Amino acid sequence: DVKVTQSSRYLVKRTGEKVFLECVQDMDHENMFWYRQDPGLGLRLIYFSYDVKMKEKGDIPEGYSVSREKKERFSLILESASTNQTSMYLCASSLLGSGPNTGELFFGEGSRLTVL
Amino acid sequence: AQKITQTQPGMFVQEKEAVTLDCTYDTSDPSYGLFWYKQPSSGEMIFLIYQGSYDQQNATEGRYSLNFQKARKSANLVISASQLGDSAMYFCAMREGHEGRRALTFGSGTRLQVQP
Numbered sequence: 001d002v003k004v005t006q007s008s009r010y011l012v013k014r015t016g017e018k019v020f021l022e023c024v025q026d027m028d029h030e031n032m033f034w035y036r037q038d039p040g041l042g043l044r045l046i047y048f049s050y051d052v053k054m055k056e057k058g059d060i061p062e063g064y065s066v067s068r069e070k071k072e073r074f075s076l077i078l079e080s081a082s083t084n085q086t087s088m089y090l091c092a093s094s095l096l097g098s099g100p101n102t103g104e105l106f107f108g109e110g111s112r113l114t115v116l
Numbered sequence: 117a118q119k120i121t122q123t124q125p126g127m128f129v130q131e132k133e134a135v136t137l138d139c140t141y142d143t144s145d146p147s148y149g150l151f152w153y154k155q156p157s158s159g160e161m162i163f164l165i166y167q168g169s170y171d172q173q174n175a176t177e178g179r180y181s182l183n184f185q186k187a188r189k190s191a192n193l194v195i196s197a198s199q200l201g202d203s204a205m206y207f208c209a210m211r212e213g214h215e216g217r218r219a220l221t222f223g224s225g226t227r228l229q230v231q232p
Contacts, residue, residue, distance in 0.1 A: 033219055040125070042207060043222040058219060090161065103149055103211035105220055107161035 003027075005109035006091050013115050019078040020087075021111050022089030031097035033105065034066065043070040045087075049074055050096060081115045088107035088112050118144065120208050120223035127228050130196045136183070137193040137226045148212050150191040151220060152182065155205040164206075167191060198230045200208030 007022035033085050035043040035058075045058030047066040051093065055066050063085060074093075078085055086092045089112075092105040117179045121140045129135040141150065152164040167182045175182040183192040193204055205227050209220040 035222075040224055041211075042120075042122075042224040045219045045221070048219050088159070092161075103218055103220055104151065104163055104166065105153075105161070105209075106163075110159045 002107040004091055004093055004106050006089075006111045007113050009109060011111060011113045013081050013113065015115060017081050017115075019081050019113065019115075020078040021078075021089055021091070021113070023074045023076070023108055024072050025074075025093040025106070026072065027093060027095075028071070029093035029106070030071070032068065033084045033092045033094075034064075034074070034076045035076060035090045035092065035116050036060065037090055037110070043090060046076065048073065078113075081113075085114045086113060118223075119212075119221045120210055122208055122223035122226050124226045125162065125224070127226055129228065131200060131230055131232050132197055135195060135198055135228065137195070137206050137228065139168065139191045139193065139223060141148050141187075141189050141191060141208075141210050141226075143210065147213045148210055150182070150184070151209040151211070152180070152191075153192045153207045154202075154205065155225075157202075157204070161207075161231045165193070168189075174225060181202055195228075200230050203230045 004025045033048040034046040037043050044060050049055045049068040065077045088110050091108040092109050094105050148169045150167045154162045165177045165180045167184045174184050179196045181194045205225045207225045208223045211218050
């Protein structure tokens with residue numbers, strides 16, 4: 001069964017802490033994404049990567065960074081967590097290329113982060 | 117401007133009735149794809165249906181169909197014969213361009229509640 005796995009379902013951190021959210025996929029997908037989900041705002045793209053060591057900013061990259069050292073792993077880093085980063089974080093992956101359903105995202109279960 | 121607009125924050129439907137969830141989109145790219153995802157209270161994102169901009173027929177997947185009106189830039193999801201298990205958040209999303217190297221842009225979602 002193919003999967004996208006996020007390392008933590010629930011995290012509680014303090015303001016100023018460095019936070020790592022890990023995501024691993026076993027589908028050999030080229031693309032990986034980090035979205036943030038907030039009520040009334042839907043999913044907003046933070047960063048994405050279409051290859052190892054490549055990254056591109058999404059709509060709301062401020063306060064975040066990412067790392068992709070291996071194809072299957074994409075990490076989201078909050079250098080200094082703030083209370084406004086309390087949210088649900090969703091990792092996703094997809095195939096590069098064209099064809100039916102091009103761009104279909106496969107999601108992890110989400111990581112709910114609370115920053116106190 | 118919003119690229120994906122879902123104007124119904126919440127919807128109620130009686131069990132066994134049909135319901136339409138609205139989605140309008142904005143793009144100048146002639147090649148694009150439209151997706152619907154379901155998010156139950158457990159949090160996972162479930163892919164429901166896809167419509168390509170060049171597809172001649174409206175997409176259908178079981179009880180789900182997509183009412184694609186290209187000139188109006190709308191891609192409404194129709195769920196026939198609603199079931200209690202259909203209660204969830206529903207997100208409309210768009211991929212612009214034909215390449216897989218693109219992120220999806222999501223709407224703010226519609227919460228559907230199916231009543232017995």
